[in-house]
Amino acid sequence: MKLEKIIERGYYWIDDQARQSSLALARKLSRRSFLSRLGMMLAGAAAFPLLPVARSFAQSSVEEVGDPQSCEYWRYCAMSGTLCSCCGGTYTSCPPGSEASPITWVGTCRNPVDGRDYLMSYNDCCGKSVCSRCGCHNTEGDKPVYFNSNSNSVLWCFGTENTSYHCTVSLVLGTTDETN
Amino acid sequence: MRVTTPLALALALFVPLASAQIVPEEISIDTMPDPGPNWFISKTGNGGYIFDATTGEMQGLLSLSRYTPAVTMWQPRREFYATESYLSRGVRGERTDLVTIYDFENLSPVAEIVIPNHMARLSIRNHLGLMNNGRHLAVLNMNPGHSVSIVDVEDRVFIYEASTPGCAVIMPVADSDFLQLCGDGTLQLIQLDISGFEENRVRSDIFFNVMEDAIFDRTARSANGWYLITHAGTVYEVGSQGSEIIINDSWSVLAEGEESWRPGGDEFITAHRDTGLLYVAMHEGEVDTHHVPGEEIWVLDANSGRRVHRIELEVPATSIMVTQEAAPKLIVADDDGGTHVYDALTFVFERTIVTPGAAMFEDF
Numbered sequence: 280m281k282l283e284k285i286i287e288r289g290y291y292w293i294d295d296q297a298r299q300s301s302l303a304l305a306r307k308l309s310r311r312s313f314l315s316r317l318g319m320m321l322a323g324a325a326a327f328p329l330l331p332v333a334r335s336f337a338q339s340s341v342e343e344v345g346d347p348q349s350c351e352y353w354r355y356c357a358m359s360g361t362l363c364s365c366c367g368g369t370y371t372s373c374p375p376g377s378e379a380s381p382i383t384w385v386g387t388c389r390n391p392v393d394g395r396d397y398l399m400s401y402n403d404c405c406g407k408s409v410c411s412r413c414g415c416h417n418t419e420g421d422k423p424v425y426f427n428s429n430s431n432s433v434l435w436c437f438g439t440e441n442t443s444y445h446c447t448v449s450l451v452l453g454t455t456d457e458t459n
Numbered sequence: 460m461r462v463t464t465p466l467a468l469a470l471a472l473f474v475p476l477a478s479a480q481i482v483p484e485e486i487s488i489d490t491m492p493d494p495g496p497n498w499f500i501s502k503t504g505n506g507g508y509i510f511d512a513t514t515g516e517m518q519g520l521l522s523l524s525r526y527t528p529a530v531t532m533w534q535p536r537r538e539f540y541a542t543e544s545y546l547s548r549g550v551r552g553e554r555t556d557l558v559t560i561y562d563f564e565n566l567s568p569v570a571e572i573v574i575p576n577h578m579a580r581l582s583i584r585n586h587l588g589l590m591n592n593g594r595h596l597a598v599l600n601m602n603p604g605h606s607v608s609i610v611d612v613e614d615r616v617f618i619y620e621a622s623t624p625g626c627a628v629i630m631p632v633a634d635s636d637f638l639q640l641c642g643d644g645t646l647q648l649i650q651l652d653i654s655g656f657e658e659n660r661v662r663s664d665i666f667f668n669v670m671e672d673a674i675f676d677r678t679a680r681s682a683n684g685w686y687l688i689t690h691a692g693t694v695y696e697v698g699s700q701g702s703e704i705i706i707n708d709s710w711s712v713l714a715e716g717e718e719s720w721r722p723g724g725d726e727f728i729t730a731h732r733d734t735g736l737l738y739v740a741m742h743e744g745e746v747d748t749h750h751v752p753g754e755e756i757w758v759l760d761a762n763s764g765r766r767v768h769r770i771e772l773e774v775p776a777t778s779i780m781v782t783q784e785a786a787p788k789l790i791v792a793d794d795d796g797g798t799h800v801y802d803a804l805t806f807v808f809e810r811t812i813v814t815p816g817a818a819m820f821e822d823f
Contacts, residue, residue, distance in 0.1 A: 418748065
């Protein structure tokens with residue numbers, strides 16, 4: 280009974296706050312201003328899929344051949360590290376219990392199936408001991424550490440809770456003809 | 460029965476007599492003798508092994524963190540300086556980056572200076588640089604933007620962290636200045652004041668293109684500055700004069716018709732400062748094979764730009780280092796984890812040293 284009263288009071292409080300802030304907003308803004316902001320929001324939402332990141336996710340999956348546990352696999356042309364596909368993950372997923380680093384290095388690899396160049400993101404999976412299976416060190420387009428966005432020598436466990444390196448995945452971000 | 464009884468009695472009497480003559484041994488702990496010529500550190504994933512290249516004998520071990528990029532020293536204070544990074548639970552938990560000071564005598568830690576947890580945890584020799592005044596140590600950071608932590612190793616204090624966007628590698632010049640390589644094709648000179656704070660920062664003109672022919676992030680100290688080399692084998696000697704960056708005319712390690720040869724490996728370039736001899740691990744390969752170990756070591760006279768010798772190797776070399784003595788040794792780490800010693804002037808193979816695979820070497 281007591282709990283119900285507390286919840287009821289809480290609802291009243293929320294209602295009251297909402298009413299007061301609506302009134303305050305109405306006093307400050309004209310109706311035209313509100314409509315213009317709403318319009319901007321709608322236009323922005325419509326434009327969002329035009330951004331390159333959204334486009335790359337919108338395309339259909341990539342057709343590919345080969346063994347993802349081999350360093351020769353086309354996605355690994357600028358890969359350096361241990362292949363997550365040999366460590367309980369896949370080339371796009373981290374093994375159980377590891378953390379995916381949001382910050383990556385990039386490379387450009389040609390898919391032998393369609394002959395197109397793809398923009399690749401190499402994400403490290405972190406927070407566990409190094410897997411040390413299927414070591415792979417390819418250096419196509421690799422640059423020195425002072426040009427770190429294209430350097431595969433760097434340990435990319437940044438922005439993760441634990442910064443130890445476990446293995447690396449390779450994600451397709453898009454084709455280079457899309458980004459041109 | 461008649462024979463065995465007297466024999467047993469004789470043995471029972473003899474054994475205590477014999478053991479009474481042996482003084483029981485006691486365990487002791489050695490201290491490091493004064494470093495001799497051609498001593499070097501072989502930095503491995505297991506720490507820094509100290510060897511005498513002349514005899515091949517190990518002298519002691521520096522226990523370093525798994526993430527230590529490099530180790531250096533300052534002879535007048537008889538100290539080693541290493542950057543280290545530890546996670547409290549091994550592969551997880553709280554991270555602590557620090558500069559650890561080890562003494563010569565016991566190779567033991569005598570001081571620790573905590574630095575920001577931004578250290579670039581890569582095994583690259585020039586991610587650590589002690590200024591030529593022996594006081595300020597620069598540690599390269601990556602978080603993932605580049606910066607440099609400055610530590611006063613004499614007063615044992617962290618000074619500050621300087622942001623160095625787009626620039627890495629630490630090449631000490633003058634008294635307390637250092638040069639850096641930058642991704643826009645320039646060099647950066649940072650000059651420190653007497654307290655270790657940044658006093659001045661200068662950028663050179665653009666002199667290389669990182670996309671077309673990048674300069675390696677592995678460099679070699681010369682008599683007046685540093686040797687840089689590009690992926691295609693072009694050498695620059697750079698230095699400073701006051702606040703001016705000096706970039707000398709470039710030359711190629713390749714003769715005509717040798718375009719298929721390329722420098723490469725890990726710490727694949729080293730120089731003997733007094734003679735101006737430059738040693739570069741070379742392999743035959745395509746563009747972007749810059750991490751391939753060297754099938755040969757080319758010895759070049761940096762004063763004339765001419766090649767002196769080609770050392771052919773049975774197992775390709777990943778890292779090399781020449782000691783700075785008048786009778787120097789060339790130390791070579793091979794791709795199979797072997798470590799070998801050559802006479803650096805006659806290029807004759809002298810010995811193989813058994814040690815865990817070396818990532819790099821540091822001269823004493």
